[in-house]
Amino acid sequence: xxxxxxxxxxxxxxxxxxxxxCKDICDALLPGQQAHDHPDIVARVFKQxxxxxxxxxxKRHVLGKPVAYVYVIEFQKRGLxxxxxxxxxxxxxxLKVAADxxxxxxxxxxDPHEDPVLFEIVKSTMIHGPCGALxxxxxxxxxxxxxxxxxxxx
Numbered sequence: 670x671x672x673x674x675x676x677x678x679x680x681x682x683x684x685x686x687x688x689x690x691c692k693d694i695c696d697a698l699l700p701g702q703q704a705h706d707h708p709d710i711v712a713r714v715f716k717q718x719x720x721x722x723x724x725x726x727x728k729r730h731v732l733g734k735p736v737a738y739v740y741v742i743e744f745q746k747r748g749l750x751x752x753x754x755x756x757x758x759x760x761x762x763x764l765k766v767a768a769d770x771x772x773x774x775x776x777x778x779x780d781p782h783e784d785p786v787l788f789e790i791v792k793s794t795m796i797h798g799p800c801g802a803l804x805x806x807x808x809x810x811x812x813x814x815x816x817x818x819x820x821x822x823x
Contacts (some may be wrong), residue, residue: 672757676737679755684792686751687715688794707752708748715750726756732773755812803822 673679688694689704693714698704704711719742725731728736740754764770778796781788798804 670738672739678756678757681732681754681756683754683756685719685754686745687711687718687749688791689703689749691718693717711748712750720750723754726754730762732756732758733764734759735762742755813814 675705689711691714694704694710697710697714698707723738723740727735735756736759737757738754740752742750744750758764762774778791779787798807801807
């Protein structure tokens with residue numbers, strides 16, 4: 670709260686999640702090993718990637734010029750780290766209208782012909798297959814039910 674009282678409310682909330690299939694993790698594993706076999710490698714690579722993300726934000730100003738930021742690292746049920754990052758922007762970088770937000774955020778799937786690399790990244794990391802009877806082993810399933818349904822029933 671001291672940061673908020675000094676710099677104001679956060680302008681951006683980012684969640685950065687570890688990808689256990691990223692090249693840096695896979696390259697560090699021996700044949701036959703998976704990321705969950707080496708939480709030390711996963712944590713080290715995640716920390717390096719997070720440092721690069723923070724450098725992009727604080728030094729390269731890819732999201733505007735920040736005046737302050739704070740983050741927390743948590744671990745998911747399957748052991749993968751993720752980071753929640755709050756960023757307070759300089760007055761000249763603040764997002765004031767919807768068009769400003771649209772310059773940073775896109776909820777569209779990239780065109781596979783215009784940007785095939787980005788399309789593959791989005792397809793393989795941000796979209797998962799069906800849940801329920803079609804895929805009972807899906808990560809969102811808990812005890813045979815969709816996790817959202819389980820939460821709603823509690």
